Amino acid sequence: xxxxxxxxxxxxxxxxxxxxxxxxxxxxxxxxxxxxxxxxxxxxxxxxxxxxxxxxxxxxxxxxxxxxxxxxxxxxxxxxxxxxxxxxxxxxxxxxxxxxxxxxxxxxxxxxxxxxxxxxxxxxxxxxxxxxxxxxxxxxxxxxxxxxxxxxxxxxxxxxxxxxxxxxxxxxxxxxxxxxxxxxxxxxxxxxxxxxxxxxxxxxxxxxxxxxxxxxxxxxxxxxxxxxxxxxxxxxxxxxxxxxxxxxxxxxxxxxx
Amino acid sequence: xxxxxxxxxxxxxxxxxxxxxxxxxxxxxxxxxxxxxxxxxxxxxxxxxxxxxxxxxxxxxxxxxxxxxxxxxxxxxxxxxxxxxxxxxxxxxxxxxxxxxxxxxxxxxxxxxxxxxxxxxxxxxxxxxxxxxxxxxxxxxxxxxxxxxxxxxxxxxxxxxxxxxxxxxxxxxxxxxxxxxxxxxxxxxxxxxxxxxxxxxxxxx
Numbered sequence: 445x446x447x448x449x450x451x452x453x454x455x456x457x458x459x460x461x462x463x464x465x466x467x468x469x470x471x472x473x474x475x476x477x478x479x480x481x482x483x484x485x486x487x488x489x490x491x492x493x494x495x496x497x498x499x500x501x502x503x504x505x506x507x508x509x510x511x512x513x514x515x516x517x518x519x520x521x522x523x524x525x526x527x528x529x530x531x532x533x534x535x536x537x538x539x540x541x542x543x544x545x546x547x548x549x550x551x552x553x554x555x556x557x558x559x560x561x562x563x564x565x566x567x568x569x570x571x572x573x574x575x576x577x578x579x580x581x582x583x584x585x586x587x588x589x590x591x592x593x594x595x596x597x598x599x600x601x602x603x604x605x606x607x608x609x610x611x612x613x614x615x616x617x618x619x620x621x622x623x624x625x626x627x628x629x630x631x632x633x634x635x636x637x638x639x640x641x642x643x644x645x646x647x648x649x650x651x652x653x654x655x656x657x658x659x660x661x662x663x664x665x666x667x668x669x670x671x672x673x674x675x676x677x678x679x680x681x682x683x684x685x686x687x688x689x690x691x692x693x694x695x696x697x698x699x700x701x
Numbered sequence: 702x703x704x705x706x707x708x709x710x711x712x713x714x715x716x717x718x719x720x721x722x723x724x725x726x727x728x729x730x731x732x733x734x735x736x737x738x739x740x741x742x743x744x745x746x747x748x749x750x751x752x753x754x755x756x757x758x759x760x761x762x763x764x765x766x767x768x769x770x771x772x773x774x775x776x777x778x779x780x781x782x783x784x785x786x787x788x789x790x791x792x793x794x795x796x797x798x799x800x801x802x803x804x805x806x807x808x809x810x811x812x813x814x815x816x817x818x819x820x821x822x823x824x825x826x827x828x829x830x831x832x833x834x835x836x837x838x839x840x841x842x843x844x845x846x847x848x849x850x851x852x853x854x855x856x857x858x859x860x861x862x863x864x865x866x867x868x869x870x871x872x873x874x875x876x877x878x879x880x881x882x883x884x885x886x887x888x889x890x891x892x893x894x895x896x897x898x899x900x901x902x903x904x905x906x
Contacts, residue, residue, distance in 0.1 A: 622849025625874040629850070635873040635903070668852035 477532050477581045478503055481675030483617035484514050484528040485665055486585040487631060488597035488610070490652035492686040493587035495528045496662045497617075498670070498698060499679035510678035510700065516540045517683070517691055519547045520559040524589040524685045527568070530617035531602065532581035539580050542571055561588035561596040565606065572604030579603050583616035593687040612650070619669035619676045626668070630661050655684070663696060670698045677701070705757045705805035706827075708733060710881025711743055712841035713753035714872055715811040715822040716855060717834075718864035722820045724751045724811035725872045725888035727843075727903075730758055731881060739884035739905070743841075747772040748782030749812055749896075751889055752792070755841035756806035756827070764804050771795065785812030785821040789831055796829030803827045807840035811891065818893050837871075843882040846875035865890045865899070873903050 481502035486495045497514030500507060515528045518540065527543060529536035546567050550559040559567070568586055572579070584600040599614035600606045613631045615623040628634040633648040640646055653661075662682060670677045680696040710731045715724040730741035744753045745765040752768060754761040771791060775783050783791070789810050796804065808825045823831050824838035832838060837855050839847035850871040859867055869888055876883040886901040 619849070621845040621878070622852070625846045625850050625878045626853045628877065629870060629874040634877065635870060664853055668849060671852050672848040 480533040481618045483619040484530045485615045487613045487658045488595040493595045495683045498676045515683045518544045526587045528585045529582045535580040536582040565598045569604040585614045589687045619673040623665045709758040710842045711755040712843035712882040713755045714839045715809045716837040716868045717820045719858040721861045721892040722811045723864045723868040723890045727876045727882045728885040750785045750788045751811045753809035754806045760804040760806045793829040843875045843879035846878045
């Protein structure tokens with residue numbers, strides 16, 4: 445079996461899978477991927493990160509679970525590292541397990557020092573890129589607090605490409621196309637202008653948002669996505685990591701239809 | 702990308718407010734990834750009724766002209782302007798007439814009923830199935846994005862100015878995340894006292 449014969453799910457990610465020419469005989473083949481739907485979202489404040497995901501797991505038009513979490517704590521520096529994943533559930537799970545293991549191993553290999561967010565970010569890249577030719581079909585968002593007590597947020601494609609500078613917000617999954625333009629406007633104030641003293645309009649300056657406001661945005665984003673996307677719904681898992689209070693989780697109900 | 706609906710690109714949205722409606726579109730005309738024009742409005746008016754058309758540009762022009770003809774004939778026979786509800790049924794039956802060789806357009810209608818003053822919006826698929834919505838209608842290559850922004854920003858009973866801001870922000874932020882839409886926008890706000898048309902610059906990339 446050649447790796448190039450593997451087919452991604454129908455709404456496949458944008459990288460190139462070589463498609464075999466349709467010539468004569470067709471062989472029945474094992475398809476190693478499923479798209480389990482759902483969406484995730486992450487927003488970084490000044491000293492906190494919010495990672496969220498809906499708790500629905502689907503295959504096709506079926507709902508496999510209404511309580512499947514997508515956000516996971518993986519320990520690390522001040523126990524602040526969190527990963528959110530969407531895509532193929534099994535690959536996502538395996539990835540999180542491997543990250544947990546890597547964070548644990550790091551500790552014993554580095555004189556009981558906890559793994560930093562930036563190190564975890566690089567580790568996740570290495571893990572994903574290690575599967576370059578049989579990718580883990582999972583979109584990841586990684587969040588945490590750095591050694592200065594500042595929030596960090598990274599987002600990845602299935603083969604591990606990410607930005608070391610990090611992001612202020614990230615969304616992935618089935619309803620990312622619905623959520624992203626909303627976040628552009630509400631987190632980075634895109635298309636918003638303020639009037640200067642001389643009467644000129646300038647782009648509204650970006651500033652970190654307070655936690656209660658971010659939580660409101662996340663809930664709004666998911667209630668909207670739930671309304672218009674069939675793969676999103678049931679519950680909203682909200683994981684909040686702050687520099688002072690550490691990790692907390694809450695589950696908010698979403699529509700089940 | 703070879704779908705006739707996404708060769709030229711474009712986006713359109715209509716919203717209901719309190720005793721007012723709004724309809725907006727982008728201005729891009731493209732050939733796949735290449736932008737051909739940034740002055741290609743997709744909203745056409747037939748008296749007080751407004752029709753937005755996204756999809757294959759040649760069909761956008763053909764269909765808009767076809768309805769210009771049909772509405773003019775209606776006006777001559779009835780000696781009055783067409784109501785948006787009537788226009789909706791005209792669009793629906795005209796599109797279904799071409800059931801097995803359709804125009805590749807996704808129309809949107811917005812208007813106020815001239816007798817009752819009731820706001821009316823609706824959308825269609827390319828063969829004329831009507832989507833009556835109480836809140837908003839989206840169409841075009843940025844429809845996913847528009848669903849997200851409209852569902853988040855829209856609320857009931859917005860006044861004309863609030864409605865303008867809501868539809869403009871929904872449209873602008875959506876087309877900025879769609880490579881096939883954008884390059885400026887046009888927004889109409891329709892009240893019983895008149896219609897205001899505004900041109901929005903938006904991102905030029």
